[in-house]
Structures are given as C-alpha cells and as structure tokens.
Amino acid sequence: MKCVLLFSDKSSGSSALQRALVKHPDIRTVEKTRHFYSETLYWNKAAALLEMEQAEMRYSELPMSREKARNDLYAILRENLPDWKPVKDDKATVFEGWRFLCEHYAPIFFEKSPHHLHYTSALELIRQFDNENSDIDFRYIGLVRNPIDTLYSMWQRWSAIPEKSQFEWLRAHRNLLDFQQEVGEQLLITRYEDLTAGPKAIQRVCEFIGIDWQKEIGSALHRKSVQKWRNDNLFGFQPSKDVVEMAIQLGYDEKDLTVPNSLMWPIQRSVNQANFYFSSRFNTLKKALRGR
Numbered sequence: 412m413k414c415v416l417l418f419s420d421k422s423s424g425s426s427a428l429q430r431a432l433v434k435h436p437d438i439r440t441v442e443k444t445r446h447f448y449s450e451t452l453y454w455n456k457a458a459a460l461l462e463m464e465q466a467e468m469r470y471s472e473l474p475m476s477r478e479k480a481r482n483d484l485y486a487i488l489r490e491n492l493p494d495w496k497p498v499k500d501d502k503a504t505v506f507e508g509w510r511f512l513c514e515h516y517a518p519i520f521f522e523k524s525p526h527h528l529h530y531t532s533a534l535e536l537i538r539q540f541d542n543e544n545s546d547i548d549f550r551y552i553g554l555v556r557n558p559i560d561t562l563y564s565m566w567q568r569w570s571a572i573p574e575k576s577q578f579e580w581l582r583a584h585r586n587l588l589d590f591q592q593e594v595g596e597q598l599l600i601t602r603y604e605d606l607t608a609g610p611k612a613i614q615r616v617c618e619f620i621g622i623d624w625q626k627e628i629g630s631a632l633h634r635k636s637v638q639k640w641r642n643d644n645l646f647g648f649q650p651s652k653d654v655v656e657m658a659i660q661l662g663y664d665e666k667d668l669t670v671p672n673s674l675m676w677p678i679q680r681s682v683n684q685a686n687f688y689f690s691s692r693f694n695t696l697k698k699a700l701r702g703r
Contacts, residue, residue, distance in 0.1 A: 412517045412519075412520070412546065413547070415550045418525075418527060418528045418551060418553050418587055419528065419556075420583040420584070422562075422568065423556040424606070424607075425525055426448045427603075427631070428523075428552075428554055428606065432617075433521065434625070435519075437519045438519045438521045439516040439517075439519065440522065441512065445483075446524075448523070451522060452524045452526050455527060455529075456480040456484050457480070457533065459477055461501055461505070462477060463535075466529045469571065469575065484508065491512065495511060506540055513544075529579065534590050541597075550619060550620055552600075553590075555603065557603075558658050559670060561580055563643070564639075566646070572684065574648065577650050578651075578654075580654065581651075584657050599616065601616055610629060613628060644673060645679040646673060647673025649670050655668050
C-alpha cells in the first residue's frame, strides 16, 4: 500500500495536479466528501477532535469545534467504508480510520487538502501515523507556487486581502520546510510553474510516487494562470520582505516577486472587499429563505 499526501497552500494548483495524477489507474481518492476536489481535511479534523492546537484561517471553516470534527470524521469514514464502525478511543478511531482508507483505496491512496499544511498539529499526527504503520509506503509532495500568483488567485476568487493572506502563505511554507527536515527524502517539493512548463516535472513526480508516466498525465497543465497579475493594472500588492525571502528560498527569482505600483490598488481593494461582503451576506440570506 502507498499513501500519497499532497501539501500546498490554497490556490497553488493542487487541484490541477490531482486531476493529472488520478488519470493513472492505480491512484484513487475518496469517493464521498462534502468538500470540493475530493478533499477531506481529515487531519485538521483529527487535530480538532483530539483537542490539539488549531491555527486561524481566513476564508475557511477552520478552526472547528470538537463535536463538529467528530461528526465530519465519522461521516467521511462511514460513507467511504461500508463496514466501518467507531471505537471508543478517539485517537484510535482517527488512526484506524485512516488505515482503513489506505487499504480500501489501495494500491495508492491519494489525498490533498491545502488546510493540512497550516496545522503543525495535523502534520504531527500524520508523522506519528507514518511511524506507526511501516507497512504503508508514505510519499509526500510539496507543491509550491509564486506567492504573488497564489495571492492574486485568492484575491480573484474570494477577494482575499493579499496584505493579510500573505502571512498564511508564509506560515504554510515554513511548515512545509520544517516537515521536510523531519521526513527527508519522503518529501518531494515541486513548483507549479515547472509542472506547466513541460513534462519533465510531472515525470519526476510520477517517478517519485512509483508509477509509470503516461502522456495524458499532465497534458492538461497549462501556463495561462502563470503571472496573470501582470496584465491587471489595478493590482498593486507588494509582498513583505519575509515572504519574498521565503519565495527565493523556494527557487523563485526576485524579479518575479516585484509588482508594479498601482495608485488605484487601495481603491480597488476596498471596492472588491465591499462587493464580496455584500454578495456573501446576500447568498447567506437566500440560503436561509430557502430553508424555511
């Protein structure tokens, strides 16, 4: 059995990489989850259930209450494992449940939840499970992307203010490098930009996982969203020194981390935030009225 966990921040291309890899017949994801893109947030919920430290995340339902986490974990296991039943001990339930998922979706169980990288407690639990289940071959993929591209995508999708979201990006990648120190060669870091530049990077990922690369794996990856922000004259966010230094450590060039000044950026940011706020409130109200 193999378990492949994809670590990344949000809006870093993890869904595109997952779509590419699941074209291989040996790679499988959970069939049922209430989240998009086969994500489970399993180890974040495990940390909440076990009352471990949780990080604050903007534009997310995390952190989560213990009871909510228990209900969600039980739902994931019950809906994907026909014969699953909980045990009395919460930690045993978490560990046994993940093992059953690895067995059920063998030979290669694949999971990607960008939230995992933000919780050191979730990473601690993953590492502990890995150590206690030596018969499961764990492989970790760290997917990184130019922070400006990531933050611009989040800005476009959720009106997430880059000046604030950048520090979540920084936290996630600090955690990634710390995790790499613990697991060594079990983790492969790859850049989204390299995956979209040609087949070499995706071939390397396939080799790391232990599968044969096929032409269709990665054929849909494209460069349309690489440095898309350069064509937006209203976008004028410049990342902090710490973010730039982290990006350079991950292999990015300083010239690709410099955004031209835009006098309209403060106004554009405020307008988008207001539109997003009122749109969210309106959608919440519609859902409430439908539920009556």
